[in-house]
Amino acid sequence: MKVLEVKELTKRFNSLTAVDKASFSVEDGEVFGLIGRNGAGKTTTIRMILNIYFPDEGEVLFKGEKTKQNFKDIVGYLPEERGLYKKMKVIDMLLFLAELKGKKGHEVLKSAIDYLEKFDLADRKNSKIEDLSKGNQQKVQFIGTILHNPDFLIFDEPFAGLDPINTNIIKEIILEMKQKGKVVIFSTHLMDFAEKMCDSIAMIDKGKIILNGKLSDIKSRYASRNVSLSYSGNISFLKNNNLVESIENFGNSTGIRLKDYNTDQQLLKLLINNDIVIKKFNVNEISLHEIFVSLAGKESNDVQ
């Protein structure tokens, strides 16, 4: 079921169109990645989803209805540029953030302390934010994002500036949230993370969505364009074949790049029909990074 639908969102700043008719949807219970380079329009899109920016055109639907204030209450948002009141005590800061979301009382306090323990910060709960290290401030910020037990989580570049241990903690929590059936949207320019964690992605470049869908579909769609082949026989007939875009000889193997996706089986038939002895036929797994480079590397108007 679609929980969040982004329809034709457009935002202009003076002459710059930061987001240009962006549309995508997020299914219930999935981890959704909004990926793109720095400055591609990720943060602006997220701000429009959260009603921090008003879109010039388009709309955001939550469960089929236009988002209102009550949407903000069930969202936990971790912005890319972190910010806390430096002079506040850790525990006061957390309780204030939860109170803004409408959660207060003993339960929140207990849950705050639980999270602080989990992040190894329980002994710092009465310290001022400014006395904490940067990494610890990030942890506090992260706790503030999830403390009110939101159904919907939006993380803007959640791994920026974290050491490997904290990165792992946050990764675990994102997966834990997923298991609890919560929807997680995160933006990142780190394709690796997106590839490992996301169920669906939307790829944004220069304000436009250039690719959108289930990660598994996308990968299978794009994966089958690169074939590495070990054979004996003469394959020169492939050079002018309209299935093939390029052929590269690597010595032990030959790399064939297909013009279209999902034509690997046709290529295999073609080789067999031409009596080539096939020793190895490997349809390469393509990484999200390669997909991104192949799409965003081009001018965006060349891409659908």
Add this chain to the structure above:
Amino acid sequence: MFNRRTLAIIKRELKTKLFSKSFIIMTLLVPLFMILVFSIQFFIQSMAEEQKSDLIIISDSSEILNKVQNELFNTEAFKSGDLTSLTEKVELSQFEEKLKKHKSDLLNQRITGLVFIPSSALQSKEVSYYSYNPNNSALFYKIKPSINKALIEIYFASKQLTDDEIKFARKDVDINGFRITSDEKVSQEGYGNRIAMVLFSFLLYMALIFSGSLTMNAVVEEKSNKIVEVLLSSANSTELLAGKILGTVIIELIQMAIWLSPVILLITTSWFMIPPEFMPQMSIGYILYFLFNYGLALITYVALYATVGAIFDNPQDAQSGIWPLLMLIMIPFFIALSLESNSQTLFIVIASLFPFSSLIVMPARMILIEVPVWQILLSIIINVFVLLGIFKLAGKIYRIGILLTGKKPKWSEVFRWLKAS
């Protein structure tokens, strides 16, 4: 606008500011600062009066010289040694020469001044004063009565009048102010209300500038340390602005009530013994009005300061953006101070009703005279409308400005934001 989110923000403001060091320091410091300002003024004034003056009095008439010298001998200044005077009898035709002779002494201030009283002064009462510093009102204040008295005595001596008649002629007119109010009570007016007017206007002026700047810096800080985006993911910008302003208003009203508590005790109890001419005639109703008006002024100005804070992302740039606001506070303040000479001119009546200036001029005017109730109500209505307008305007600029960072926006861009939303 007023909901649990606004409330949460107000609570945070109160919690972090009301018991903060800076609040306590400010609460103590402002009265001390005001005492300091007033005592410095007093000190400078008394310094000017105590400065030693050495005069030469020149006249073509020995009678004038003798009388004036006699009168000067009797002044406090002469007795305490702050004033010395020599007399020289000089013919009118030789005065210029005499002046030239004394010129170097006057220039290097061995002589403070040269007072020339020609015998024609007995008709015209015109006296000349030659000095390196001819604008010495403190000195004139000391010597004028003596010269006047001497001239009057010589003039009337030939008229064969009694001493009583001369005494009457010499006496200056003394105007006593009596305040007429609607409650049929006619009471003699001392300095109390004039002092209170200056004091209250000054307090209002300082408190508005201080609280405005503090709010502005807080907004700039929230913007530059990015907390604002976290807040905006929970509350909208209007709630944020409203919470911030109302929080500040509550804190500042508490502070003002603390500052005014000595005045409240002064007018409601007899614990303090002060001379009746310094006792302000003021009711508790006025104090309540003053606090209410201060609340309106705070919302208006703090909203504007917060808006300026939202436009800029560092304190230096923000400082450059507050001069229009400072004008909006300073001009009314100076108008209020001018009330001391007359509080009933048409200009003052308009200023006490006009947006912005009314917030500072009306409370000052109300200390001095009984302002018609319709004028007070009208000013409140005008102020409330201005406040609502300002709040709307501030909200629009704040909403866009608060998330923009980087280049300092031009004013033309800010106007475009207003149109955009």
